[in-house]
Amino acid sequence: MQNIVPYIQKLKAEQPGLLCAYVRDMDALRSHVGVRVQSLPRRCKLFYAIKANSEREVLAALAEIVHGFEVASLGEIRKVREISSDIPILFGGPGKTEEELEGAIEYGVSLIHVESGHELNKLNAIAERRGIVAPVLLRINLRGPLPQATLAMGGKPTQFGIDEESLPEVMGQLQKLRHVRVEGFHFHSLSNNLDAEQHVRLVEYYCEISRQWAAKYGLTLNYINAGGGIGVNYADLEQQFDWDGFVSGLAPMLEKELPPTTTILFECGRYLTAASGYYAAEVLDIKRNHGKDYVIIRGGTHHFRLPVSWNHSHPFERIAIEHWPHSYERPALYDGSATIVGQLCTPKDVLAHEVEIKEVRVGDILLFRYAGAYGWAISHHDFLSHPHPEHKYVEGLNSLFGGGV
Structure with a gap:
């Protein structure tokens, strides 16, 4: 990881203007x-x-590695098909239009995650017109209890999925629908879970209840989609989700609980791309206001909205830039606390709140780590019409600067 620092210093040295880049x-x-x-x-x-980061370069890199992509719109389907004409696609989302369902069929989506009885009727009518049978997973909002996590999409009232208590009604409805085929169940009950053992237990619960429903309703259980939900610890970057512990616990559990013809699908976003992305922004000003210090950067939440959307102080480090080309005084802050803000005309443009700072000067660079997911993808890019950041996709960072990445 430390190789990113000399790269940022080199990037700054090679350009005349203010630095702001992903x-x-x-x-x-x-x-x-x-x-x-x-x-x-x-x-x-x-x-x-791909909702975590749908940039073409990221999709092209991952298409060679993952088993497929999960999407939530027709636009995302098209992004994937620009990269690959045949890679498997899973299509979810709580409000699919007829155009999107038509497009899903047209572009050869592998499985459509159906989220309501109305959506089943709509898809069945489209498939009937086309003379096909559409493969689907039923997304279920379980009643729980479910583990605690940063975001919950199940176990409580939300817009996601079919209420578990409505499943008998939906299964009765399916008896009349000849152009959809239920391949299994989809669950995405929570987001940003950091407990690996707890996540194994959650997948185990998905397996148990899917087996029960398959037996009760006479379904062939080809797939159980366990969703994503594996988290990133932004509060302590050194203490991340224990993947090795997760897979070591998952393997024996699945041998016991997973039917022999069933495949488990995972659809991770944040966990796959966050760690390899950085947001770098130059310090524009340092000021004191009503007894509080503020560090203003070139950029802000219109580029990197994740911190304010999750209401956390995003981890960053200072990269010292020694060159100061001006004759006037260089503002600086030493051994204090400050709030890191952007250029927007709103007090909500905050990336880190009252964090301890040993030293920072105007012209230095603040490097925000773990910025590769839900950063640029969810930001309001054109608010106030500020310039967009540069986007750098670096190959061979380790060989360029030596050492481990």
Whole structure:
């Protein structure tokens, strides 16, 4: 990871203007995802949920590694098909239009995650017009209890999935629908779970209840989609989800609980791309206001909205830039606490709140780590019409600067 610092220093030295850039370590991305795919137990497949980061370069790199992509719109389907004409696609989302369902069929989506009885009727009518049978998974909002995590999409009232208590009604409805075929069940009950043992137990619960439903309703259980939900610890970057512990616990559990003809699907996003991405922004100003210090950077939440959307202080480090080309005084802050903010005309443009700072000066670079997921992808890019950041996709960072990445 430390190789990113000399790269940022070099990047700053080579350009005359203010620095603001996303940097993605493509070797680290491939390595991280490759290890996860290869270490999964048999009959498990790992899909990348592209909502976390759908940039073409990221999709092209991961298409060679993952078993497929999970998407949530027709636009995302098209992005995937620009990269590959045949890679498997899973299509979810709580509000699919007729155009999107038509497009899913047209582009050869492997499985459609159906989220309501109305959506089943709509898809059945489209498939009937086309003379096909559409393969689907029923997304179920379980009643729980479920583990605690940063975000919950199940176990409580949400817009996601079919209420578990409505499943008998939906299964009765399916008896009249000849152009959809239920291949199994989809669950995505939570997001950003950091407890590996707890996550094994959650997948075990999915297996148990799917087996019960398959037996009750006479279904062939080809797939159980366990969703994503594996988290990133932004509060302590050194204490991340124990993947090795997860797969070592998952393997014996699946041998016991998974029916012999069933495949488990995982659709991770954040966990796959966050660590290999960085957001780098130059310090524009340092000021004191009502007894509080503020560090203003070139950029902000219109580039990197994740911190304010999750209400956390995002981890960063200072990269010292010694060159100061001006005759006037260089503002600086030493041994204090400051709030890191952007250029927007809103007090919500905050990336880190009252964090301890040993030293920072105007012209230095703040490097935000673990910025490769839900950063640029979810940001309001054109608010106030500020320039977009540069996007750098770096190959061979380790060989360029030496040492481990």
